[in-house]
Amino acid sequence: MIGGGSTEPEPGKDWAAFQYEIYLKGMTGAVPRLPADPSRLAEMAAARLGPGPVGYVAGSAGSGSTERANRAALDRYRIVPRMLRDTSRRDLSVELLGTRLAAPLALAPIGVLSIMHPDAEAAAARAAAAQGVPFVLSSASSTPMEQVAEAMGDGERWFQLYWGKDREVTKSFLDRARSSGFTALLVTLDTPLLAWRPRDLDQAYLPFLRGVGTANYFTDPAFQAGLAKPVHEDLDAAVLHFVRMFGDPGKTWEDLAFLREHWDGPIVLKGILHPDDARRAEAAGMDGVVVSNHGGRQVAGSIGAAEALPGVVDAVGDRLAVLFDSGIRTGDDVFKALALGARAVLLGRPYAYGLGLDGQAGVEHVIRCVLGEFELTMALSGHTDAARLTRDALA
Numbered sequence: 001m002i003g004g005g006s007t008e009p010e011p012g013k014d015w016a017a018f019q020y021e022i023y024l025k026g027m028t029g030a031v032p033r034l035p036a037d038p039s040r041l042a043e044m045a046a047a048r049l050g051p052g053p054v055g056y057v058a059g060s061a062g063s064g065s066t067e068r069a070n071r072a073a074l075d076r077y078r079i080v081p082r083m084l085r086d087t088s089r090r091d092l093s094v095e096l097l098g099t100r101l102a103a104p105l106a107l108a109p110i111g112v113l114s115i116m117h118p119d120a121e122a123a124a125a126r127a128a129a130a131q132g133v134p135f136v137l138s139s140a141s142s143t144p145m146e147q148v149a150e151a152m153g154d155g156e157r158w159f160q161l162y163w164g165k166d167r168e169v170t171k172s173f174l175d176r177a178r179s180s181g182f183t184a185l186l187v188t189l190d191t192p193l194l195a196w197r198p199r200d201l202d203q204a205y206l207p208f209l210r211g212v213g214t215a216n217y218f219t220d221p222a223f224q225a226g227l228a229k230p231v232h233e234d235l236d237a238a239v240l241h242f243v244r245m246f247g248d249p250g251k252t253w254e255d256l257a258f259l260r261e262h263w264d265g266p267i268v269l270k271g272i273l274h275p276d277d278a279r280r281a282e283a284a285g286m287d288g289v290v291v292s293n294h295g296g297r298q299v300a301g302s303i304g305a306a307e308a309l310p311g312v313v314d315a316v317g318d319r320l321a322v323l324f325d326s327g328i329r330t331g332d333d334v335f336k337a338l339a340l341g342a343r344a345v346l347l348g349r350p351y352a353y354g355l356g357l358d359g360q361a362g363v364e365h366v367i368r369c370v371l372g373e374f375e376l377t378m379a380l381s382g383h384t385d386a387a388r389l390t391r392d393a394l395a
């Protein structure tokens, strides 16, 4: 492959070869269906998809200050490229939560994906499996977890838990997730309540009030047990029950013992921004944390996620898996997060746009763009091993 490294088998996949695939296809007149630039991808999604769905995905909390802080925090760090270090062989794989990942990336849990594309989570999950990256399925998916698992074959899958008020529903979700082959549990702590989101308020647009994103709940025996009538006989009552039990602002650190007791695989707390909270996660027997502010969708005026990353890594990074999301758009963003000590990153909105514009193929395109650029960023700045990036690589 031209510029893609040696002709001997590479350790892992040759992500960087994607650029030449695009150029070579172009020689036969084929123009890529989707842009490689994440801003253009977002613009194209905004132009093609309806205002409600686009506002929901693109929007964030308050005036958008946290979303801007996420970008500013990543932009503030700069890569200092080093030369003549033999980068002909690159290894993007990382060890994480007891498995080896082909690349330091997973698809973030995004609920209600059917507002983007009718094939929704199944298409996104298939894309992840095809590219060899884990898919994190949201509790609030539009497709029941069993169906998504089936669509993925043996692709690596993690389950994101919205930890609601009903213990029986939580236990049932954990049982179902385990039997469907989900190996790790990500527990999202930053969304016990839905935040103030002006863009959705101004359109009065909230997908789950229309019964979108409730599939795991509506198919759940423990959830159904709390209803007077079957879901299909009284949809409004089912939605109301969902809204009432979905979040629980009353939870405290002590409650984690319940999850530890009912899930024997790795548990990762998503939404950690303070080093002391990371230490508490460790004390509670957790296996990892995701440094994240939910893509700026929860607390407006919050610290940019990348500002919080070094402190959390210093606190627990040698004992817990530290993952990162919020603002990752490009390969150099992935590089910076890893150099700051994250073991891997979660990709959010960009894959939702890829899905909305071109289904499974669109998601695969987005994954390949980010990882292609990441591999080139590593090589061009003098690094060969994704697992060994350190802060020295940054100014």
Ligand SMILES: Cc1cc2nc3c(=O)[nH]c(=O)nc-3n(C[C@H](O)[C@H](O)[C@H](O)COP(=O)(O)O)c2cc1C
Pocket (backbone or CB within 6 Å): 056, 057, 058, 108, 109, 110, 111, 112, 138, 139, 140, 160, 188, 270, 292, 293, 294, 295, 296, 297, 325, 326, 327, 328, 346, 347, 348, 349, 350, 352
């Ligand atoms: C439309 C949308 C829905 C989301 N739904 C969930 C969810 O169900 N569970 C969850 O833990 N995080 C959810 N998130 C947050 C993402 O997992 C992730 O933290 C965030 O998108 C990362 O920021 P980024 O989009 O700027 O990359 C959602 C984000 C978006 C944009």
Ligand SMILES: O=C(O)C(=O)c1ccccc1
Pocket (backbone or CB within 6 Å): 110, 111, 112, 140, 191, 208, 213, 294, 297
């Ligand atoms: O919109 C979100 O950010 C989110 O996390 C969510 C919450 C409930 C249902 C679907 C998505």
